[in-house]
Amino acid sequence: MIEIDGLQKRYGDKRALDGVSFAVRPGEMFGFVGANGAGKTTTMRILMGVLEADSGQVCWNGGPLTFAGRRRFGYMPEERGLYQKMKVAEQVEYFGRLNGLSAAAARSATADLLERLSLTGRAGDEVGALSLGNQQRVQLAVALVHGPEALVLDEPFSGLDPIAVDALVEVLAERCRAGVPVLFSSHQLDLVERLCDSVGIISAGRMVATGTVEELRAREGRGVLRVVVRDTAPGWAAGLPGTVTEKGDEVLVADVAGDGQDVLRAAAAAGRVEHFGWERPSLTDIFREAVA
């Protein structure tokens, strides 16, 4: 288990982290989300030992995370960092060797990952000749090649096409099933909602929400009532108990008092009710609320 406890970090006068704590359990996919500049990269850099925290600590399986422990992690840094002149397969193998694999194991793991990430046809090309999305796939292969015990990935999905996203999702899910904790940051909240067991929302250097998407949703209450009424005059919903937004025949009522039956009665009196139901808040709604 990765445990991050009370991280504080300043850059000069700027407070980047103000007591960041969370844990990523074995086999858990943890989505780390926050606005630009919220502190995700700083947290991951401290976790990986690239930066030192002013205070707080990072633990791995109950003890402080050491240099040797970090070598068994897979890390995809924000600044990336591939050798542009090195060939794709050579490079992935090289990082595999650097992280302790035998030549044969590095070769076999590289071939497998290139296949999974649809890069086999580019194995002999220089990395610099690849598109940015394909370089990103190579960077992912580098993070994964040595069969890491934990994964820390800074925006691994940015710049990937939907097919590459699916391929990466499959590889990460497989690692999770094998018990590997996976921490990744992303601005693609729909993807985080779909993939992650747990989510941490950071805002201005503080964790403002942590839990499963369902737990975060429960904090938001029932959500919003969505009503679609046909054959009615606009404005029928104006006096409803709640915060009303009208878009043509569709009416959204937030902050509904009571069980919503008043809204249903008013809708039925106004016209032909085609839809009436609670809309569950998406992770994007939860995020907006948490960082507001």
Ligand SMILES: Nc1ncnc2c1ncn2[C@@H]1O[C@H](COP(=O)(O)OP(=O)(O)OP(=O)(O)O)[C@@H](O)[C@H]1O
């Ligand atoms: N080397 C640095 N020197 C000074 N300030 C920095 C440095 N690195 C980060 N910061 C500041 O620390 C804060 C946190 O930045 P960080 O890069 O961790 O955010 P982030 O959540 O990863 O953002 P993004 O989503 O844009 O990648 C920001 O205000 C940023 O400007």
